Amino acid sequence: xxxxxxxxxxxxxxxxxxxxxxxxxxxxxxxxxxxxxxSIEMPSRSTENIYYDPKFRQYILGDKRVKRSARxxxxxxxxxQLVWTxxxxxELTSQRKTSTLRDVYYSAQAYExxxxxQQESNNIITDLETVLGFSREDFNIFPEERSAxxxxxxxxxxxxxxxxxxxxxxxxxxxxMIGPALTSADFVETSADKVIAIEKGGLFTRFIEENVHKKxxxxxxxxxxxxxxxxxxxxGRLNRELRxxxxxxxxxxxxxxxxxxxxxxxxxxxxxxxxxxxxxxxWSGVWATDIVNYKLPTDPxxxxxxxxxxxxxxxxxxxxxxxxxxxxxxxxxxxxKAEQEAFSRYGLTYIVxxxxxxxxxETK
Amino acid sequence: xxxxxxxxxxxSDFFYRNRDIAGFTNPTRAIFAAxxxxxxxxxxxxxxxxxxxxxxxxxxxxxxxxxETQIYKLRVEDNGIGVPPRHIPSAFGxxxxxxxxxxxxxxxxxxxxxxxxxxxxxxxxxxxxTIISSTGMSKIYMYKLLIDIQRNRPIILDxxxxxxxxxxxxxxxxxxxEGDYLRAMPKILEYFKQTAxxxxxxxxxxxxxxxxxxxxxxxxxxxxxxxxxxxxHPYGVDVELLQRLIQITPYKNMLEFLKNHFHRVGExxxxxxxxxxxxxxxxxxxxxxxxxxxxxxxxxxxxxEFLPPDASCLSPLGEELLKTGVLKELKPEFVAVxxxxxxxxxxxxxxxxxxxxxxxxxxxxxxxxxxxxxxRIPLLYDExxxxxxxxxxxxxxxxxxxxxxxxxxxVVHICSTKVPYKTVGKEFIADRPEVRREIANGLREVAxxxxxxxxxxxxxxxxxxxxxxxxxxxxxxxxxSAKLAGKEKPPDIEKLLRSVKRFGAEGV
Numbered sequence: 042x043x044x045x046x047x048x049x050x051x052x053x054x055x056x057x058x059x060x061x062x063x064x065x066x067x068x069x070x071x072x073x074x075x076x077x078x079x080s081i082e083m084p085s086r087s088t089e090n091i092y093y094d095p096k097f098r099q100y101i102l103g104d105k106r107v108k109r110s111a112r113x114x115x116x117x118x119x120x121x122q123l124v125w126t127x128x129x130x131x132e133l134t135s136q137r138k139t140s141t142l143r144d145v146y147y148s149a150q151a152y153e154x155x156x157x158x159q160q161e162s163n164n165i166i167t168d169l170e171t172v173l174g175f176s177r178e179d180f181n182i183f184p185e186e187r188s189a190x191x192x193x194x195x196x197x198x199x200x201x202x203x204x205x206x207x208x209x210x211x212x213x214x215x216x217x218m219i220g221p222a223l224t225s226a227d228f229v230e231t232s233a234d235k236v237i238a239i240e241k242g243g244l245f246t247r248f249i250e251e252n253v254h255k256k257x258x259x260x261x262x263x264x265x266x267x268x269x270x271x272x273x274x275x276x277g278r279l280n281r282e283l284r285x286x287x288x289x290x291x292x293x294x295x296x297x298x299x300x301x302x303x304x305x306x307x308x309x310x311x312x313x314x315x316x317x318x319x320x321x322x323x324w325s326g327v328w329a330t331d332i333v334n335y336k337l338p339t340d341p342x343x344x345x346x347x348x349x350x351x352x353x354x355x356x357x358x359x360x361x362x363x364x365x366x367x368x369x370x371x372x373x374x375x376x377x378k379a380e381q382e383a384f385s386r387y388g389l390t391y392i393v394x395x396x397x398x399x400x401x402x403e404t405k
Numbered sequence: 406x407x408x409x410x411x412x413x414x415x416x417s418d419f420f421y422r423n424r425d426i427a428g429f430t431n432p433t434r435a436i437f438a439a440x441x442x443x444x445x446x447x448x449x450x451x452x453x454x455x456x457x458x459x460x461x462x463x464x465x466x467x468x469x470x471x472x473e474t475q476i477y478k479l480r481v482e483d484n485g486i487g488v489p490p491r492h493i494p495s496a497f498g499x500x501x502x503x504x505x506x507x508x509x510x511x512x513x514x515x516x517x518x519x520x521x522x523x524x525x526x527x528x529x530x531x532x533x534x535t536i537i538s539s540t541g542m543s544k545i546y547m548y549k550l551l552i553d554i555q556r557n558r559p560i561i562l563d564x565x566x567x568x569x570x571x572x573x574x575x576x577x578x579x580x581x582x583e584g585d586y587l588r589a590m591p592k593i594l595e596y597f598k599q600t601a602x603x604x605x606x607x608x609x610x611x612x613x614x615x616x617x618x619x620x621x622x623x624x625x626x627x628x629x630x631x632x633x634x635x636x637x638h639p640y641g642v643d644v645e646l647l648q649r650l651i652q653i654t655p656y657k658n659m660l661e662f663l664k665n666h667f668h669r670v671g672e673x674x675x676x677x678x679x680x681x682x683x684x685x686x687x688x689x690x691x692x693x694x695x696x697x698x699x700x701x702x703x704x705x706x707x708x709x710e711f712l713p714p715d716a717s718c719l720s721p722l723g724e725e726l727l728k729t730g731v732l733k734e735l736k737p738e739f740v741a742v743x744x745x746x747x748x749x750x751x752x753x754x755x756x757x758x759x760x761x762x763x764x765x766x767x768x769x770x771x772x773x774x775x776x777x778x779x780x781r782i783p784l785l786y787d788e789x790x791x792x793x794x795x796x797x798x799x800x801x802x803x804x805x806x807x808x809x810x811x812x813x814x815x816v817v818h819i820c821s822t823k824v825p826y827k828t829v830g831k832e833f834i835a836d837r838p839e840v841r842r843e844i845a846n847g848l849r850e851v852a853x854x855x856x857x858x859x860x861x862x863x864x865x866x867x868x869x870x871x872x873x874x875x876x877x878x879x880x881x882x883x884x885x886s887a888k889l890a891g892k893e894k895p896p897d898i899e900k901l902l903r904s905v906k907r908f909g910a911e912g913v
Contacts, residue, residue, distance in 0.1 A: 066889020073883055073896040111882055111901075114874055121878040124885040131889055154881065 051199045051225050055134060058180065061173045062131040069124060078112035081123065083172045084313060091312045093357035098305070098320035100312035100358075102171075109168075122165045123172070125154045130169065130180035137201045139181040139221040142166065171313040178224055178271050188272040189216035191249050192233050192260030194279075196226040214249060216263060224271045228282055231260065235401070236279050238262040238322075240291040240300055244381045244392070251393040257401065260285065268304050273317045276304060280319045287319050288401060293327030293337070294378035295349040298368065306358040323404040324364070326396070329371035332379045335396065338386055339377035346378065418554050428518075428832070429525045432474040436584025437592050437785075439525065440464070442518030443481040443578055444596075445782060448604060450485020450576060452720075457626050458607040459484040466614040470583045476530055477586060477614060479522075480579040487540035487574050490566075497523060497536050497578070498550040498559025519578070524552055526582035533562050534580035541574030586614050592785055597621055598734055599776055599783030603722055603818060605730035624733040629726060635718035635822070636668040639678075639705040641752020647698050651690050660686040669712040678708050714754035716747035721756040721820050722781065731760050735814055738764030741854035745847045750839035755821030757840070759847035760814075761855050767812040773797060774814040777834070779824040784832055791833040793817040796844045805852040806859045813855075817844055875905045 065081075072079040084090065085105040094101040109116045109123070129148060133140055140148065146162040149155060156162040166177050177183070194210045200222045207229055210217050217223060237259045239245045245263040248254070254261055260279060264272055279285050289304055291297030301324035307317050332339060342350075350369055359365040372378070384392035428438040444460060451458035460483050467476040488496050497520065523534045539545040549563035586593075590613070597611055601621035606628045609621040637646060656662045663675040670678070679686045682704035684697075693701065705711075722730070724742045731740050740762040747756050767774060777784040777793050788794055797815060802808060825835040834840065879902060883895035 063889060063891065066886045066891075069882065069886035070890040070892055070896055073886065073898060073901065076900045078901060079882060079886070111879065114871055117874055117878045121881045121885070124882050124889070128885045128889045152881075 051227055054179065055137075055225075058134055058173075058175050059131065061175065062127050062134070062180075065127050065173065066124070066131075078110055079120070080108055080110035080112070081120070081172055082106050082108050083168065086167070086171060086313060088309075091309050095361070097315070097318075098358075098361065099307040099315075099318045100309045102312050119165060119168070122149070122154055122156065122162075123168050125149060125152055126162075126165050126169050130182065133181040134179075137181070137199075139183055142177075142182060142184050145182060167310075167313075174313070174315075176270060176274070176311075176314045176317065178221075178274060181221060183221050183224075183271060184269055188219050188265045188269055189245070189263040190219055190223070190260060190275070191216035191245070191263075192231075192236075192254045194231040194233060194260050194283075195229040196223065197229050198222055199225050199227060210260070211254065216245065216249065216261070219262075219269075219272050219275050221271075224275060228278070231283055231285075232258065233260045233283075233285060234258045236260045236262060236276060236285045236287040238264050238268070238276060238287060238289045238304060239381075240264055240266065240297055241381055244290070247389070248393065251390060253393055253397070256393070257397070264289075264300060264304070267300055270311065270317055273304055273307075273319070276322070277316055277319045280321060286405075287322035288325040288404060289322055290325055290381065290397075290400075291327065292378070292380045293329060293332050293383075294342070294380075295346055295353060295369075295372065297327065298324065298365075299349075299353065302353075302358055302365075306361070325400040325404045327379055327381060327383075329368045329375060331396075331400075332377060333371070333375060335384070337379040337383040339375075339379045339383070342372065342376045342378050347373070347376075418557070429521060432583055432585040433588040433592075435525055435529075436464075436477065436479075436582065436586055437589045437596065438518070439479055439522035439582055439584070440481075440593055441596055441782075442522045443479070444600065444609075446519045447481055447483030447485055447576070448600075448607065448781070450483055450487070451607075452628065453631060454486050455628055455631055456484065457623055457628060458604065458609075460607065461610045461612075463612040464586060464614050465612075466586075467581055470529070474583050474585050475614075476581055477584055478579065478581050479526070480577065482575060482577045484575040487576055488536075488538045489540060490538075490544070490546040493536055493538055493546060493548050494550060494559035494561055497534060497548070498552045498561075499557055520552075522582070523550075523578070523580055524554070526580040527552055528554075529583035530581040532581040534578065537577040537579075539569050539573055539575065541569070541572060543569055545569045545573065594619065595785060596783055599778070599785070600781075602730040602734040602776065602816070603727070603778050603781045603783070605726055605733050621734075624729050625726065627726065629720050629723055632720040633717045635714070636666060638668040638714040638749070638752040638754070639663075639670060639708070639711050640749065641714075641823075642667075642702060642705060644699055644702050647702055651693065651698070654690055657689050658686060659684055659688045659690055662690040668714050674711060677710055678704070681708050681710075713747070713749050714752065716754050716756055718822055719747065719754055719756050719820050721758055722818060724758070727758055727760050727816070727818065731762050731814075731816060735762050736766040737762035737814065739855065739858050741851040741858070743847050743850040743854075745843050748839055748843050750825065750837045753821055753823040753825075755819055755824075755840065755843070757843040757847045758816075758818040758820070759844065759851050760816040761848075761851040762814045762816070763855055763858065764812050767814050769810065769812040772809045776814060776816045778816070778818040779826070779834060780820050781818070784834070786832040788833070790827070792836040792841055793834065793844055795836060796841055796848060800845070800848060800852070802852070805856040806863075807852060807855060815848070817847075819844075872905065876902060 069079040083106065084102040085107045086102065090103040090105040091100050092103050109120050111117055111120050129145065142163055143159065145166065146156055146159050149162065166182060170176055190210055192210050195207050198204060198206045235258065239248065239261060242263055242265060245261060248261050253259060262272065262276055276287055280287050289301040291300045304319055305322045306320065311317050350372055353359050354369050384396055429435040440462060444462060447460045448458050463480045465478045467478050470476050526534065533549045533551045535547065535549050537545060537547045545567040547565040548561060551560040551562060553560050597609055597619060601609055605624045606626055608623050611619040650666050654662055654666060656665055659679055660675050663670050663678065664672060676686065721744055724744050727742045728740055740760055742760040745757040747754050775788060775794060775797060777791055807813060819834060825837050825840060827833055827835045879898045883898045887895040
C-alpha cells in the first residue's frame with residue numbers, strides 16, 4: 042500500500058476507490074483466465090510487522106508481506122470472502138449506498154458466502170482495506186458507533202438525493218451525527234478557528250449551552266468515548282482541509298489520555314491506513330497535573346488503571362512529546378483520576394469560563 | 406450308628422438333580438436353553454447331510470403356571486437326516502444316548518441338551534413329548550414319550566406310523582414346558598440373529614407366543630464341508646482312553662497299535678516314539694502293566710515329534726461364509742474376516758475364525774459389539790468371563806486407529822472337537838494360552854485390515870472435503886471477480902479444478 046495524497050473532493054476519491062476495486066477484480070479474473078490460481082499480496086498485519094513511524098507519527102506496517110493464494114486450501118474461503126467483500130463494496134460505492142459492518146455480515150448470506158461470525162467478516166474487511174489502502178468508510182461501510190459535531194461549519198452533501206444541499210452544523214442544538222452522509226460531505230465554509238474534541242456527551246451539551254462554539258470560535262466534536270474511525274477521519278479533514286488546530290479534552294485517566302492519543306497518532310489496528318490521524322492535535326486535558334493544580338475531586342486509580350499506565354509508558358507513541366511521560370509519571374505518583382465533570386464542584390460554568398481558556402492557551 | 410445307604414442314580418436322575426449345570430437354572434434360562442438345544446440338534450441333523458437347514462420353531466402359550474411363569478408348547482421342525490424309528494425312543498427318552506461320542510466337531514457335546522429340554526418339560530408340566538420323524542423313506546413315525554427318570558428309560562405312551570407320501574424327511578419335536586418367555590425374549594431373539602449370522606445357509610423361522618413371526622432367510626446355499634471323524638491325537642489321550650484302546654485293539658504289537666489307533670502317527674513317527682520312550686516295538690499292548698500305561702501316557706505327552714492334529718475333523722465356517730453371515734445380519738459398511746491355521750490345545754485341534762465389521766447398521770454405543778461363537782453356536786451369557794473378551798480388552802486398538810466409540814462389531818468363532826467350555830451350560834470359553842494366542846493373532850490380522858480401510862476412508866474423506874472446498878469457492882471467486890472486473894462471463898475454472906484432483910482420488 043502506498044500512502045495516498047489527500048484529495049479534497051469526495052467524488053474524486055470515490056472514483057479512485059471504484060477503480061481500485063475494479064482493478065482487483067480484473068487482476069483476479071486475468072489470473073484465472075490464464076489458468077493460474079489467483080493470488081493477492083498485502084502487507085502483513087501481524088504484530089511483528091507493525092512499527093511506529095516517527096515521520097508519520099503513527100503506526101505503520103513494515104515490509105513483510107503475505108500472499109493469499111486460492112491454491113492454498115486454507116486461504117480459499119477467506120480469498121472468496123475477500124473477493125465478495127470487494128464486489129459488495131463496489132456495489133455499495135457505485136450505488137452510493139452505505140452499509141454497517143453488521144449488514145455486511147448478513148448480506149454475505151444472500152451470496153451463500155457465510156461468515157462464521159461478525160469478527161470474521163470484520164477481519165475480511167480489514168484485509169480489503171490492507172490490500173487496497175482505503176479505509177472501510179471509503180467503501181461506504183460504517184461501524185454502528187456514532188459521534189456528533191456542532192459548530193459553524195457549512196457542508197455540502199454528496200449522498201444521493203442530497204447532492205449539493207448544504208447544511209450549517211449549528212442548525213441542530215444536539216449536534217449533527219457524524220454518519221456516512223456527513224463523512225462524505227464536502228466542506229464549504231467556516232468561521233471557526235479551532236476544533237475542540239470532547240470525550241463525553243454531557244460536557245459536549247454543556248459546551249453548546251454555554252456557547253463555547255461562539256466564545257471560542259470552535260467546532261465541537263463529540264467523540265463519545267474512543268473516537269470511531271469516521272470521527273477520526275472527520276477530525277483529520279477539519280485539521281488538514283480547513284487548517285484548524287485540534288484540541289482534545291478527555292477524562293483525567295489513562296483511558297482518556299489514550300482517546301486523545303488515538304486521535305493524534307492512530308491505533309495499531311489501523312496501521313495499514315493513513316488519513317485517520319491528526320498528528321498536530323493537542324491533548325489539552327484533563328491532565329494529571331490539572332488534577333493537582335485545580336484540586337479536583339478524584340477517585341483512586343485501580344489496578345487495571347495502573348497496569349494500563351505501565352503499558353502506555355512503554356508505548357512509542359507516548360515517547361514523542363515529553364508531556365506524555367510527565368503526565369504518566371504524575372498519574373503514577375498521585376494514583377488518582379478525575380472526570381471532566383469534576384470541575385462542576387466550582388460551579389457549572391467554571392470549566393468554560395476558567396479552565397478551558399487557560400488550557401487552550403497552554404496547549405496552543 | 407446311623408445307617409448309610411448307597412444308591413445308584415441313573416443318568417437322567419443325575420441331570421434332574423443337577424439341572425443347573427446344563428443351563429436350566431431358572432424359568433428364563435430354561436426356555437432359552439430348550440429352544441437353543443433343539444435348534445442346534447436340528448442344525449446338526451441337516452448339516453450332516455450337507456443340506457441347507459430349514460428350521461421352524463414355534464412357542465405357543467398354554468396357560469399360566471405361577472405368577473411369574475407360564476406353560477408354553479415348544480415345537481421345532483427340521484429337514485434334517487431324521488431318526489431311524491427304532492432309535493427314536495432312546496434318542497429322545499434316554500439321557501446320554503446319542504450319536505455324539507465320536508471325535509468330530511459338532512454343536513452338542515454329549516447328546517444331552519435336547520433330552521434335558523424334554524426332561525425339563527416333563528418335570529415342570531408332566532406332559533409327554535411328541536416326536537415325529539422320518540428318514541425320507543416310506544414311513545413317518547410318531548411317538549408320544551415320557552422319560553422314566555429313575556431308570557433312565559423311555560416310556561412309550563403312543564406310537565403311530567403314517568405313510569410318507571410326499572417323501573418328507575426330518576424331525577419334529579413338540580413338548581410343553583414351564584418358562585418365562587417375556588424375560589427370555591431378548592436372548593432368544595438374539596440367539597436366532599446370531600445363529601443366522603454363523604449359519605448363513607440356514608432358513609430360520611420363529612413364531613413367538615404372541616404370534617409374531619421372525620424370519621431369518623439364508624443368503625447362500627454353500628455350506629462348509631462336514632467334519633470327518635478322527636482318531637485321538639497322542640497329546641490328548643489319558644490313561645482311561647489308553648486302557649479302552651488296549652481292550653479293543655486287534656493289534657499284537659506296539660508299533661501297529663500306535664500306527665492304527667492314533668491320529669497322524671505313521672510307521673516313522675511310531676518307530677521314533679518307541680525308541681524315545683524305550684518301549685519295544687514288538688511288545689504286545691495287552692501285556693502292558695498299569696504302571697507302564699501311565700508311563701506311556703506321560704511319554705506320549707513328552708514326545709515332541711508328533712505331527713500336529715490335522716483339521717479334517719473340524720468344520721470351520723470359512724472366510725467366505727463368515728463374511729456372508731456378518732454382511733447378512735449386521736449389514737456393515739465394511740467387514741474383514743480371517744481364518745487362522747489349525748492349532749491344538751492339549752491334543753485337541755481347533756480353528757479360530759474372526760471378523761471385524763464397521764459402520765452401516767452397526768450401532769455406535771461406546772464399546773465394541775462382541776459376538777462369540779463356538780462350533781457355530783452363539784454364546785450369549787457370561788461375556789465378561791470369555792477368553793475372547795479378555796483378548797479384545799487387552800489389545801491395543803489405538804495402534805489400528807480403532808476406538809471403542811466407533812460402530813464396530815467383532816466376531817470370534819472357535820471350532821474344535823472339544824471346545825474348552827468352562828461349564829456344561831456352554832456359555833463361555835476358558836482362557837487357554839493356545840486359544841488366547843490364536844484369537845489374538847486372528848484379531849491382529851483383521852485389525853490391520855480395518856486399519857487399512859479406515860486410513861483409506863479417512864484419506865478419501867479428506868480428499869472429498871478438500872475438493873469440496875475448491876469446487877465450492879473457486880466458482881465463487883471466478884464469478885465475483887468477473888462481476889467486479891465488469892466481464893460478462895466468469896473465467897473458466899475447469900483447468901484449476903482438474904489440477905487439484907490428486908492422483909488416486911479418481912473415485913472421489
